[in-house]
Amino acid sequence: MKTIYLGLSGDIIHPGIINIIKEASKYGNVLVGLLTDTAIAPYKRLPYLNFQQRLEVVENIKGVHKVVPQQEWSYIPNLKKYKPDAIIHGDDWTSGFMSKERDKVFAFMKETGGEVIEIPYTQGVNSSALNEAVRSLGTTPDIRLKSLRRLLEVKKPIRIMEAHSGISALIIENLEIEKEDGLRCFDGIWSSSLTDSASKGKPDIEAVDLTTRLQDLTNILECTTKPIIFDGDTGGKPEHFIFTVRTLERNGISAVIIEDKIGLKKNSLFGTDVTQELSPADEFCEKLSIGKRAQVTKEFMIIARLESLIAGFPVSHALERAFAYAASGADGIMIHSKEKSGDDIREFCEKFRAKYNNIPIVLVPTTYNQFTVKELSLWGASIIIYANHLLRASYPAMMNAAKTILEKERSLEADLLCMPIKEILELIPGGK
Ligand code: SPV
Ligand code: MG
Numbered sequence: 001m002k003t004i005y006l007g008l009s010g011d012i013i014h015p016g017i018i019n020i021i022k023e024a025s026k027y028g029n030v031l032v033g034l035l036t037d038t039a040i041a042p043y044k045r046l047p048y049l050n051f052q053q054r055l056e057v058v059e060n061i062k063g064v065h066k067v068v069p070q071q072e073w074s075y076i077p078n079l080k081k082y083k084p085d086a087i088i089h090g091d092d093w094t095s096g097f098m099s100k101e102r103d104k105v106f107a108f109m110k111e112t113g114g115e116v117i118e119i120p121y122t123q124g125v126n127s128s129a130l131n132e133a134v135r136s137l138g139t140t141p142d143i144r145l146k147s148l149r150r151l152l153e154v155k156k157p158i159r160i161m162e163a164h165s166g167i168s169a170l171i172i173e174n175l176e177i178e179k180e181d182g183l184r185c186f187d188g189i190w191s192s193s194l195t196d197s198a199s200k201g202k203p204d205i206e207a208v209d210l211t212t213r214l215q216d217l218t219n220i221l222e223c224t225t226k227p228i229i230f231d232g233d234t235g236g237k238p239e240h241f242i243f244t245v246r247t248l249e250r251n252g253i254s255a256v257i258i259e260d261k262i263g264l265k266k267n268s269l270f271g272t273d274v275t276q277e278l279s280p281a282d283e284f285c286e287k288l289s290i291g292k293r294a295q296v297t298k299e300f301m302i303i304a305r306l307e308s309l310i311a312g313f314p315v316s317h318a319l320e321r322a323f324a325y326a327a328s329g330a331d332g333i334m335i336h337s338k339e340k341s342g343d344d345i346r347e348f349c350e351k352f353r354a355k356y357n358n359i360p361i362v363l364v365p366t367t368y369n370q371f372t373v374k375e376l377s378l379w380g381a382s383i384i385i386y387a388n389h390l391l392r393a394s395y396p397a398m399m400n401a402a403k404t405i406l407e408k409e410r411s412l413e414a415d416l417l418c419m420p421i422k423e424i425l426e427l428i429p430g431g432k
Helices: 015-027 051-059 076-082 096-111 127-137 141-154 166-174 193-199 211-223 238-250 281-294 315-327 343-355 373-379 389-408 421-427
Strands: 003-008 029-035 064-070 086-090 115-119 158-163 176-179 182-185 188-191 228-231 255-259 301-306 332-335 361-363 383-386
Touching (some): 003 076, 015 086, 015 115, 029 051, 029 076, 051 064, 096 115, 096 176, 141 158, 141 188, 141 238, 158 166, 158 389, 166 188, 166 211, 166 389, 188 211, 193 211, 193 389, 211 228, 238 255, 238 281, 255 281, 255 332, 281 301, 281 315, 315 332, 315 343, 332 343, 343 361, 373 383
Parallel strands (some): 003 086, 158 383, 188 228, 228 255, 255 301, 301 332, 361 383
Antiparallel strands (some): 176 182
């Protein structure tokens, strides 16, 4: 019997997949290379099911002879390892970013005397439509909460974008762009205190209680499945922080970031005239430990945010605190700065990484925005937060439309600046 190799992610099983398995089994034993989360994460959104769950599903599909892990996005390493007689693939890889991989596979199989079987891609079942269907079924708080840690294990860095409403969160949930080497998407959502308060026309001072923040978050939770990192300001008093942690967990939030400031909180990016007192380091350590002890799940993350550089202290000050926070149980360190050069952040990352290789570093490159994801990753960043861009982008767009209507005394010209009504209705799940 010949061996026919088929690479699959096995997350959503649809008739197209059953068809290709059936076709493959006409040629020989079907050897499925099941893509691991690590193989998938840099190129596509993380599967809904984890590897073990997907393995269980695929192993039990009629016609599948054996399943082996495919650790890389490229088929070549497994083709070298398992030396199948043929590989089978849908003909959808002739265009788009997979076409380069197709060329490599053809060359490799030719060289080794194997065969490439291409079958017509099953029309009418496209996985993005299926993805949408799964998304509309939603997620559970438990799955969502755990998904940030899952992502951290397989993808570096993780891209997080701010959302302040259901509609902005839908952009983060759905947007995918195709680049030469694969798809790009945002991995999760930043619930920002700045954009949440600004969208309500209020200043970014610490919320008295969580209730109003959670009301907006509920809208985001209802229409998305991706992990959420919550901007917890200072975390309030330790006694209150306990309840914040548990409330966030109950809602399926993956992480909270709290900052080491005291007094009436002001946004960190305000001008230099605004000074903010830092919390004594030992008190903040205590708050972190209390929070860690309070959490119910083992996956929830409490990330410590350092304001040393914002407050004008040197990198050494931030590092000393970062080490203390890590020792107190912080699951990650966010270092913030409004310095344009990025030199302070780079130095911090290098020195922190020299001691802790595994604790995630979170960066918010609002001012040092000239650095790409790749560059920040090379510094040691694990999570990159674009903290306010959707809100900042929406205001000038709204202003422009409003001005045009006043100027032209009608809305005809402004319509060119707006999305069609039909599109906005279709955008909202259940709106069609
Ligand atoms: C926020 O988005 O609310 C933040 C990040 O706390 S920053 O505004 O950069 O301080
Ligand atoms: Mg904030």
